[in-house]
Amino acid sequence: MIEKNICPRFESALNLLNKRWTGLIIFQLLEGPQRFSTLEASIGISGRVLSERLKDLEKQEIVKRKVYDEIPVRIEYTLTEKGKALEPVLNSIQHWAEDWVEPPNKVIN
Amino acid sequence: MIEKNICPRFESALNLLNKRWTGLIIFQLLEGPQRFSTLEASIGISGRVLSERLKDLEKQEIVKRKVYDEIPVRIEYTLTEKGKALEPVLNSIQHWAEDWVEPPNKVIN
DNA sequence: ATACTTACTTACATAAAGTAACTAAATAAT
DNA sequence: ATTATTTAGTTACTTTATGTAAGTAAGTAT
Numbered sequence: 001m002i003e004k005n006i007c008p009r010f011e012s013a014l015n016l017l018n019k020r021w022t023g024l025i026i027f028q029l030l031e032g033p034q035r036f037s038t039l040e041a042s043i044g045i046s047g048r049v050l051s052e053r054l055k056d057l058e059k060q061e062i063v064k065r066k067v068y069d070e071i072p073v074r075i076e077y078t079l080t081e082k083g084k085a086l087e088p089v090l091n092s093i094q095h096w097a098e099d100w101v102e103p104p105n106k107v108i109n
Numbered sequence: 110m111i112e113k114n115i116c117p118r119f120e121s122a123l124n125l126l127n128k129r130w131t132g133l134i135i136f137q138l139l140e141g142p143q144r145f146s147t148l149e150a151s152i153g154i155s156g157r158v159l160s161e162r163l164k165d166l167e168k169q170e171i172v173k174r175k176v177y178d179e180i181p182v183r184i185e186y187t188l189t190e191k192g193k194a195l196e197p198v199l200n201s202i203q204h205w206a207e208d209w210v211e212p213p214n215k216v217i218n
Numbered sequence: 219a220t221a222c223t224t225a226c227t228t229a230c231a232t233a234a235a236g237t238a239a240c241t242a243a244a245t246a247a248t
Numbered sequence: 249a250t251t252a253t254t255t256a257g258t259t260a261c262t263t264t265a266t267g268t269a270a271g272t273a274a275g276t277a278t
Contacts, residue, residue: 013206
């Protein structure tokens with residue numbers, strides 16, 4: 001009989017990226033701190049789900065929520081070290097996409 | 110006004126991985142061809158969704174379905190070149206997981 | 219004849235995501 | 249002064265995705 005033999009840490013990492021939007025949120029935040037509404041508009045996610053995801057990412061210590069006590073208050077989301085460490089992952093996805101997505105428009109060599 | 114400025118190829122690559130199970134299916138297939146029931150058991154996915162995902166991955170030319178005309182017939186799923194090219198992506202996720210998931214059990218240096 | 223395996227599919231239930239409207243505090247426009 | 253707009257969300261409701269369980273067709277094993 002065959003059973004699960006997948007490393008649970010790897011699985012949990014995959015579960016992160018396989019939630020819709022998470023990859024894009026991290027990708028955007030790699031470019032620097034962003035506000036809620038900027039993220040919402042730039043990745044085309046609904047406020048409802050963005051709010052949900054950010055809370056989730058905060059809980060996992062991938063994203064940090066910073067409140068700037070200005071008037072009006074400004075809230076910015078940034079990546080933690082753990083979050084920034086995902087850059088190579090996103091880069092490798094980007095690299096694969098360049099090589100393999102939409103090959104009809106790509107001339108090889 | 111802020112608008113979407115994300116590379117559509119990158120987005121489509123992310124959409125691949127952010128469907129539940131896709132990452133695990135590819136990860137398993139990186140170890141070699143597998144049959145339906147083996148995949149089902151080893152990653153703990155339901156037949157319904159596995160069937161759906163495999164069709165999807167076939168359409169995207171990431172997975173190939175091979176029918177061996179034995180008695181009884183044997184069907185194996187393998188990765189195409191495009192699929193195998195995802196290995197570095199899965200590796201980078203694994204690497205990140207080793208460094209950052211469950212740090213309580215990891216002593217740094 | 220009955221039970222089991224493989225590679226699925228179908229029907230139905232639950233969970234996740236999308237949509238739209240709403241809130242509260244502040245600012246800007248009429 | 250009243251109305252509109254922005255920000256950072258929340259709430260209620262709908263649609264889509266996933267899970268669960270049972271069924272199927274062809275073959276094997278007992």
